[in-house]
Amino acid sequence: MLHQTFIRSALAALAIGAGTVSAQATEIVRAITFTPAQVSFAQNFQKYVDLVNERGAGVVQIQTIGGPETIPQARMGEAQQNGIADMFLLPAGLYLNIVPEGEAFAGSNRNPMDVRADGGIEMINEIFHEKGNAHVLAHVDGGAGFHLWLTEKPEITDSGEVDLTGIRLRSSPLYRAFLEELNATIVVQPAAEVYTSLERGVVDGAGYPVTGLRDYGWNKFLKYRLDPSFFQTDVLISMNLDAWNDLSDEAREILQQAAIEHEQSSYEANLALNESEKAAMAAEGIETIELTGAQAETFLTTAYDIAWARLKERDATHHDALKDVFFEPIE
Template sequence: MLAGMLLTGFTMSAGTAQAADIKERTIKFAFVQNMDNHWGAGAQKFAEIVNQKSDGKIKVKLFAGGTLGGDIQTVSSLQGGTIEMVMMGSGVLVGQIKEYVLFDLPFLFKTPQEVDAALDGPLGQKLMDRLPEKGLIGLSYWEHGFRSLTNSRRPVEKWEDIQGLKIRVIQAPLYLDAFNALGANAVPLPLPELYTALETKTVDGQENPLVSIESSKFYEEQKYLSTTRHVYNPLLVMFSKKIWDKLTPDEQKLLKDAAEEVKPYQRQVSREMDAKVLEQLKGHGMTVTEVSEEERARMAEKLKPVTQKYTDVAGPELVGELNAQLAKLRGSN
């Protein structure tokens, strides 16, 4: 169905660029994950749609696997106008816009549908509207997914098993505080440096969505996987404001529309891959511990001081708005 929708979009758009104000351009689109997962699938589809809708005038060149730097480096490049486009988990932006910590609060979301309702509604737009003041333009919210924990030392069934493990986390204060609160030694590292850190035993483990664990081949250095699903990461697709302001209104509309058109496709790819990848990881030799809902509740309880600290950072009113929306959704199910 999605393929049909996208094909219809192509058919309707073909030839329109000739009548619109579209110039010959090349867009560098950088991201830290590999091409063979849901990030790459979304980026590739975006490039195809932009090429089609611009009648080949706008070419999107993909730079996967952190070839242009880690998340923090590419945000800086975006603000400086040396890269046109990036995508990343929203937690990396907390240093720029503190309210983005909202989506990283531990055990906040239970289902992808809850996330969609939050991101695609007024609350998600409210945060995206803050990006231009930081030299960034938000195009769409795609999906990274629910994060789970791996390590090379032992199975993790309960939060006490995390104590003493050296865990790589993303370069965001909430993740440091959360894993330190669980008794780990949290180490912030850019993703492009992570595989080597696991290989050399600089760190014992890491936490990422299942699809990324498989795509990045972390199973080669990690024996144990625990389905903690402790945080959900939206994937924020952004453009350089410095370059955006030089685009014509037709070009801006084309890029924004293409990113939104890809959104349901990219999310579906992510969720289909997530449903299959657990068996693949078992096939690679990983020992999988399915973490119970009761244990997730214990972890959430242990992390209450961290949740409260970052509720204050995001703003209690904003968090209250999201919690009210989630309560309403859960009440209607």
């Protein structure tokens, strides 16, 4: 059970200036990010905040009031559902226990703009409204997936499959089943704890996007990166549904339009950042092991099959309709 009284008190202390601005009829949206402020995901989100605050002067303002130091990542889905804060920069994979259909974002191999154009966001919002008391504004920082980062070289079998037997990997619940399929020993822990785990040899690597990895300093210990990437980063800008509905039409329009623009600009920026970070890590000595051809196809098919099968097992109601929009068969 989330300690709502404690967290509300903490957020109130962080948002001391909000009352003054509200008195001037500006609507205040209190935001939480799933990473600390210095990590790339939170820094990218700040671009959205700045855009809204510029356009929304006198109408609506976003006030970022904390990150995982305020609400633990594992509790953020529940916090959003209960209205502990108004807006969240939060991966869908961190609250699949509440909205299992959030799997569609990571299980997607299409870009967020095409999914939106084909009605995917509208479709999935009906589900998020009902199950998560949440409204999705945008799928941001898309276009890149998760990589396996290792301190020792992985084994590739004669049949071309990756075998991680004996390797301990930090995982999140989102891709735990996939790493287990590759025979890895799994350690589930927050990203903030991984540096110490790598330093002490508790884990031999991690699954994580390129974005943010050097921000955490993990590159100091890593020697190998396994390509291709799997899944797609599933970071969402979303709001507590009650808070969204309480906003004026003008405020909602400003927030939504800026989110649509940020969805595309963050996608493009993420692609560029991935290339620059890849080059920087290669210069530091991290070797890329690239699966190609049938090996890559087997690797990716295994990953995506697990994601969609997990959704179907949890709740098959919307599985087929979502997969038709979010996923293109691998050829």
